[in-house]
Amino acid sequence: MEFQLDHAKEILRRTPATLNSLLRHLPEEWALSNEGPESWSPFDVVGHLIHGEEADWIPRAKIIMEYGEKRTFEPFDRFAMFEKSRGQSLGDLLDRFEQLRGESLKELEGMNLRPEMLGKRGMHPELGVVTLSHLLSTWVVHDLSHIGQVVKVMAKQYTEAVGAWQVYLSVLRR
Amino acid sequence: MEFQLDHAKEILRRTPATLNSLLRHLPEEWALSNEGPESWSPFDVVGHLIHGEEADWIPRAKIIMEYGEKRTFEPFDRFAMFEKSRGQSLGDLLDRFEQLRGESLKELEGMNLRPEMLGKRGMHPELGVVTLSHLLSTWVVHDLSHIGQVVKVMAKQYTEAVGAWQVYLSVLRR
Numbered sequence: 383m384e385f386q387l388d389h390a391k392e393i394l395r396r397t398p399a400t401l402n403s404l405l406r407h408l409p410e411e412w413a414l415s416n417e418g419p420e421s422w423s424p425f426d427v428v429g430h431l432i433h434g435e436e437a438d439w440i441p442r443a444k445i446i447m448e449y450g451e452k453r454t455f456e457p458f459d460r461f462a463m464f465e466k467s468r469g470q471s472l473g474d475l476l477d478r479f480e481q482l483r484g485e486s487l488k489e490l491e492g493m494n495l496r497p498e499m500l501g502k503r504g505m506h507p508e509l510g511v512v513t514l515s516h517l518l519s520t521w522v523v524h525d526l527s528h529i530g531q532v533v534k535v536m537a538k539q540y541t542e543a544v545g546a547w548q549v550y551l552s553v554l555r556r
Numbered sequence: 557m558e559f560q561l562d563h564a565k566e567i568l569r570r571t572p573a574t575l576n577s578l579l580r581h582l583p584e585e586w587a588l589s590n591e592g593p594e595s596w597s598p599f600d601v602v603g604h605l606i607h608g609e610e611a612d613w614i615p616r617a618k619i620i621m622e623y624g625e626k627r628t629f630e631p632f633d634r635f636a637m638f639e640k641s642r643g644q645s646l647g648d649l650l651d652r653f654e655q656l657r658g659e660s661l662k663e664l665e666g667m668n669l670r671p672e673m674l675g676k677r678g679m680h681p682e683l684g685v686v687t688l689s690h691l692l693s694t695w696v697v698h699d700l701s702h703i704g705q706v707v708k709v710m711a712k713q714y715t716e717a718v719g720a721w722q723v724y725l726s727v728l729r730r
Contacts, residue, residue: 383585383589383713383714383717384717385714385717389583389586392582392583393582393586393710396577396578399577400574400577400578402577403570403573403574403576403577404570404574404703408566408567409563409566411557412563412567415557506720509720509721509723509724510720511720512719512720512721513719515717515719516717516718516719516720516721517721519714519717519718519719519721520718520719520721520724520725522711522714523711523714523718523721523725523727523728524725526707526708526710526711526727527707527708527711527725527726527727529578529703529704529707530703530704530707530708530711530727533700533701533703533704533707534700534701534704536567536700537696537697537700537701537704539557540557540559540693540694540696540697543557543558543559543689543690543693544690544693544694544697545686545687545689545690545693545694546680546683546684546685546686546690547683547686547690547691547693547694547697549683550683550694551694551697551698551701552701553697553700553701553704554697556730
């Protein structure tokens with residue numbers, strides 16, 4: 383499928399509500415359990431998404447619009463949330479994400495992107511040349527992929543509890 | 557994590573809202589696109605979840621409560637929705653799922669399950685002996701796993717659109 387800005391916005395707009403519905407007021411052991419060492423809990427994922435709003439998507443889109451390939455993006459810290467989320471509740475993080483996502487979408491709206499601007503090029507510190515439409519598509523896929531991570535981590539808490547059904551549930555082996 | 561009935565209900569209760577937030581009024585090409593031959597679209601997944609409410613979870617729980625291991629469950633048709641969903645809109649299916657899930661949870665509530673009843677045994681046509689708590693845990697994991705499938709299928713529509721970012725997005729290779 384080709385990137386379509388209105389579709390992308392439509393999906394990005396939904397993510398806070400999806401996370402609210404999955405996670406808000408969930409018993410803490412579900413929100414804080416991960417898949418073992420080096421893995422992320424739903425709480426960690428929401429923190430990571432917050433950091434993406436602050437340091438990744440719109441900031442990088444602006445760099446592309448202003449500087450094109452001449453200014454390489456700042457590397458994105460995938461683990462920043464372990465420090466930044468400390469002391470906050472899951473409800474705090476969900477609120478913050480909802481607020482930031484709303485602001486990001488307003489900024490995106492304000493860019494008045496015409497189709498011919500989507501091919502504008504930028505410079506990723508590891509991947510090299512990318513385009514604005516690659517960046518915005520990645521934002522969409524990144525959201526969806528982390529929603530998938532949240533439900534996978536939750537599902538895995540019941541790996542033993544499902545008994546013999548384990549063999550049918552491939553999510554438990556990923 | 558051990559199965560806890562109140563936690564399970566809390567998660568099962570959320571699934572209609574999560575699917576609404578992900579899918580309702582989504583452009584049709586997102587709701588109807590799958591991952592290629594033999595794979596399911598978000599539309600198919602919602603149809604499958606509907607069939608689960610009608611033919612799997614509560615019906616099997618009742619068989620366990622009434623007959624124990626003496627009556628083997630009916631095999632569950634994983635593909636029933638391809639026929640049953642025909643001619644319906646995604647909105648129809650989301651409405652129907654929400655209604656059925658509400659009824660299922662009421663029935664579950666009405667069973668007044670005490671902890672000692674969760675170990676009650678039933679007979680699965682392929683897996684052999686299972687317990688009521690295995691069944692209810694599987695219901696939870698099944699929900700979460702199909703939410704994961706929905707977001708994975710959606711993410712994959714942008715496999716090409718993300719350009720060089722493909723290498724970072726493992727969801728696109730599952």
